[in-house]
Amino acid sequence: FFSSIFLTQPLKIISLAIFFAFFCRKPNDDKEANEYLNDDQFTLDEDEEYLHSIKDKFLFIYRSPIRANRLNQDEIISARDRRLKEVYMWSILREIFIYICFLSLLCIVTYSNRHPNAFLQVNHLRKYFLNSDYKKISTINQYWNWLENSFVENIHAQQWYNGDAARNLSGYINDKSNRLIGWVTMRQLRLKSQSYQYDYSSSNEDKQSYQPGWSNETIETYSLSITESFQYQSSKDLDTYTYVGDHGSYPGSGYVYEFRGR
Structure with missing residues (x-):
């Protein structure tokens, strides 16, 4: 029980978190950041026009570009760094939120199915089969005596205390209340x-x-x-x-x- 809580389940959670971090994370595909990083890769909307378009040889269909105040190199570098920091910040916050939701659901699924009487059940079966005779075993003969006279008899329902046959108890152990699966x-x-x-x-x-x-x-x-x-x-x-x-x-x-x- 304690190894499951402090070792097995945390290892499962960490392994799944690492798997999702490396294989299921979406790449940073920010439109504005890509425009800052690469001037050759961008997509214009229908109501936009590229200011550096070359003058077409057909004068009748040419429209003069809109003049705009261009940023200098230092301003572009500063804006690009600020935008990249914002992109990474929101990406980290989004991943943290997804991880918290994932860990919460995993903990709910893992620990919500534990019955409060599970410890009492395990403790009863341990005392029932590993009784005082088992704890005194130190030789091979004592082991076989416990195996034949205690263990084998208790894995199947035997007669009742008054000698009556144990009817309709197929598959039950000798305590008449717990049933074996398999x-x-x-x-x-x-x-x-x-x-x-x-x-x-x-x-x-x-x-x-x-x-x-x-x-x-x-x-x-x-x-x-x-x-x-x-x-x-x-x-x-x-x-x-x-x-x-x-x-x-x-x-x-x-x-x-x-x-x-x-």
């Missing part, structure tokens, strides 16, 4: 059997596919879900990303088992 997935990363390192790293990761029981051959018949759980899958196959934990970084690949059921 199914629970467990992904395992293994070390090579010849590795003498106990800490996981990408260099000693086991990427070989096995048969059930982590053997190369088997004569027993297993279901498809169990057989596939011993097949190594890359992060591209699983469409997952690297996970950064407290003790290391773990890629999105591995051996996956899906807890499907009622």
